[in-house]
Amino acid sequence: MILETIPDLNRMSAAEKLLLVSELWDDLAAHPTEVPVSREQIAELDRRMEEYRRDPSKVTSWEAIQRRILGKTLDDE
Numbered sequence: 001m002i003l004e005t006i007p008d009l010n011r012m013s014a015a016e017k018l019l020l021v022s023e024l025w026d027d028l029a030a031h032p033t034e035v036p037v038s039r040e041q042i043a044e045l046d047r048r049m050e051e052y053r054r055d056p057s058k059v060t061s062w063e064a065i066q067r068r069i070l071g072k073t074l075d076d077e
Contacts, residue, residue: 003009012020028035052059066072 009017009020
């Protein structure tokens with residue numbers, strides 16, 4: 001759909017496309033209220049928040065996730 005609308009995208013290299021994606025993501029992050037959120041996404045976030053409120057001990061910190069996946073923290077780099 002987008003590739004048909006903007007044919008120049010087909011001529012971009014992979015590196016250029018990644019840069020474009022990064023710039024688009026940064027632009028979206030700068031305007032979070034403009035990003036549409038579906039009812040299903042809101043319901044899932046509400047469900048997760050309720051689950052957290054029932055038992056906060058089930059939550060895993062970002063640092064613990066890093067250690068489990070990477071075997072280190074960002075400070076180790």
